[in-house]
Amino acid sequence: MVESLAIIKLFCNNVCSVTFPSLIPSGVMRIRLSQLTKLRRLDVQSNRLTAIENLSSQVDTLEELYLANNGISDEGATCETGLALPFSKLNTLDLSKNRLTTTTPFVHIHSLEELWLSSNDIKTFDDVEPIAILGSRDGACLEGIYLEYNPVSKEFDYRKRIAAMLPSLNQIDADWIGGIASHGLGSSGNLSGQSLEARMKMMQELTIARARAQQEQEQRAKENGSD
Numbered sequence: 001m002v003e004s005l006a007i008i009k010l011f012c013n014n015v016c017s018v019t020f021p022s023l024i025p026s027g028v029m030r031i032r033l034s035q036l037t038k039l040r041r042l043d044v045q046s047n048r049l050t051a052i053e054n055l056s057s058q059v060d061t062l063e064e065l066y067l068a069n070n071g072i073s074d075e076g077a078t079c080e081t082g083l084a085l086p087f088s089k090l091n092t093l094d095l096s097k098n099r100l101t102t103t104t105p106f107v108h109i110h111s112l113e114e115l116w117l118s119s120n121d122i123k124t125f126d127d128v129e130p131i132a133i134l135g136s137r138d139g140a141c142l143e144g145i146y147l148e149y150n151p152v153s154k155e156f157d158y159r160k161r162i163a164a165m166l167p168s169l170n171q172i173d174a175d176w177i178g179g180i181a182s183h184g185l186g187s188s189g190n191l192s193g194q195s196l197e198a199r200m201k202m203m204q205e206l207t208i209a210r211a212r213a214q215q216e217q218e219q220r221a222k223e224n225g226s227d
Helices: 125-136 158-165 196-226
Strands: 007-009 041-043 064-066 092-094 114-116 144-146
Touching: 125 158
Parallel strands: 007 041, 041 064, 064 092, 092 114, 114 144
Antiparallel strands: none
């Protein structure tokens, strides 16, 4: 059943709108996002999106949203039926290679653990500061942020100032603040010298693997509790 779909991958498909049926190529499948009430992961990287919207039915289920390499602006990231919604489980958000100039659209998503904003147009620390609330409050979830290839990443003491702004972080770009071994990679040499795409892919795969492991652990706990 369409309604039971939990994962959708539509990267590199020239998608222009996250509205079904336009999201699915004509003649393949005609469904509406409102039907997908169990959707946990949506991947629409490398398309032609300028906004993200029509996610109201996923506000309580969506955990991972991949929007890299589109044309999403600050305005496109603040649609009332998109990222402005009060997502309760969204832990991974990838908006690398878009047209963002600020982190303001994400200040209310307190469940975020990984925020990917590489290769945008975020210029100053003031443009990053809005999300300080996600990494400075008690019980903050935000563990990793990716801001490389933004103008701000060239500023003096960039990583030091970001770490001070967001004390909950374990990772800034390819640098593991809490020690790389604790994150499943043997040494920083695994990332250094690689292209942005390769580094992003490796870290993205690691994030997905960690999320899957956590889900499996939670599932086992539920099964043990039902015995």
